[in-house]
Amino acid sequence: GPTMIALAFAAILISHIKPSTDLLFQLLNSKLLSTIGILSYSIYVWQQLFLLAPEGFPSKTLQWNTIPVNLCLVAVVSTASYYLYERYFLRLKSTFKA
Numbered sequence: 855g856p857t858m859i860a861l862a863f864a865a866i867l868i869s870h871i872k873p874s875t876d877l878l879f880q881l882l883n884s885k886l887l888s889t890i891g892i893l894s895y896s897i898y899v900w901q902q903l904f905l906l907a908p909e910g911f912p913s914k915t916l917q918w919n920t921i922p923v924n925l926c927l928v929a930v931v932s933t934a935s936y937y938l939y940e941r942y943f944l945r946l947k948s949t950f951k952a
Contacts, residue, residue, distance in 0.1 A: 896932035896940060904928045 870879045881887070890897070904924040 893929075893932050893936050896935040897928060900931045900935060901928050904931075 866878070867882070870876065870882055873879070904927045905921075
């Protein structure tokens with residue numbers, strides 16, 4: 855079941871680590887997926903407020919509460935969070951690491 859799916863997914867990813875001209879390799883290494891990977895922690899932190907917000911939360915009560923709008927809001931807020939907040943701490947971490 856789920857374990858086999860996870861193993862198959864891991865095998866596909868591992869088999870496409872080395873550079874190639876394969877379409878799947880090109881897709882996994884595209885600029886869009888690289889950006890999503892960089893923003894993944896910010897997306898993880900902020901997605902709950904827009905996609906699964908509790909009743910009464912402002913994003914639930916607005917008339918424009920639709921999946922496409924919420925995905926755009928997650929993208930904007932997570933990008934702002936990364937560039938205005940997280941990057942500073944990542945640089946600080948690398949400074950102390952060296």
